[in-house]
Amino acid sequence: MTHTPILPTVEIETGANPTHAVIWLHGLGADGHDFEPVVDAFDEAALPPTRFVFPHAPTRPVTINGGYVMRAWYDIVSQDFSARREDPEGVHQSAAQIEALIARENARGIPDANIVLAGFSQGGAIALHTALRHPKRLAGVLALSTYLPLADTLAAEASDANRDVPIFMAHGRDDGVIPHDFALKSFAQLKQAGYPIAWQTYFVEHGIVMEEVRDIEQWLGTVLVR
Template identity: 35%
Template sequence: MAAPVIVEATVKQTATLIFMHGLGDTGHGWSSALAAIRPPFMKVICPTAPTQPVSLNAGFRMPSWFDLKTLDIGGPEDEPGIQSARDSVHGMIQKEISAGIPANRIVLGGFSQGGALALYSALTYDQPLAGVVALSCWLPLHKQFPGAKVNSDDVPIFQAHGDYDPVVPYKFGQLSASLLKSFMKNVTFKTYSGLSHSSSDDEMDDVKDIISKWTQWDSQNMARKAMLPVIVVATSASCSEGSFLKSSKSKLLSLVRTSRAARELYFSNYFVHTHDEVG
């Protein structure tokens, strides 16, 4: 397998998105779009599938996570190939955990065949993840579920599909979502009217919002932690040692106003900086 495309976080990394491309694509096909919408504290990993023959395409060799034998939802599937690809994804998750990112701060995502792999990998991983973004895809080896699920039923899943998809029929996405909802508690299925087998600005905006929602605690906590030194500087500059307890009511109010101003200035700078990094 080729080396993954990695987009590093622009501030201290506290979360990771691992996103798998579709059949015949590479990690480069999604890295720029995802870099533009991820939070600044999120590292993006876009691996490239190994090149192998694909039965559906007359044995032609191309990047593929596993062999595709048919587009019939009830047709034969490449179970060994799917499980091997799943093991590779689990290895990437474990590498991030070893680097200090907990499983519940790791988002799996993918488009088409990559989205199918993301779903299967998340459901069969033994620790709860931050969530799964599954675009224009299906649940592979669906007859194994819910029995094959080893993960928590609380892991959020955002599944999106265009209703004009000629490659992975919209009905496949609907059926997969219905099955997922039967044993997972937090499944969202969103339809994009007129969208074919591709993404759109509206869909990417929704992906941006959902991964920010799943990881927003960290950005808020990071802001609170970073705010503390600013307040300490403001308070120490506003009163001499021991004078705090002796301050008059007016001085205390002045001190509070100073701290509040410092706090507001910090948040103003923080959000401007964040916008610049993302946009």
């Protein structure tokens, strides 16, 4: 069995002896520090003691950026949203790395049922991909400004344990990186497949706004049950 190294991470704990965890993946070209300010904006009293884990993606060449090496969860091989854009090998590698982070939280005393996978853009794609195939029930999936990668393989690979995992998808109406309507197709596919999924649109481009932060906080409060 191949050992998957643990990615370097940034961690924030909202209380002593965390009982819950949120593993939150950044977008293309960013790093684990990107969403630290969001935790600062949360009302910690609204959540149980939670460890927020922000991994740094590995660096790799990204085809659509002229092969420039940057932090990326997978290569994006095409700008064409009507074709497969994501590199399957990269998706699978990143999913294995996120599984290793889940296992580390288990080893630190946090069960799968108390773990949310979250992510923005590329990170959200990996969160969705990994969670829906994870063999044990998770607390939820937070998918921001993103889409479902390798969508054609989900039906065959989906884990029965997470067929009822709560999913919160949010997207900017004016997103010029991942078009709003393209993300809506992922939402529709997941809803059609029976997942309990919520969708919210915000007046923003490829980013998040404070209204969205408040909605995320409220949603986390419902899935991170004390």
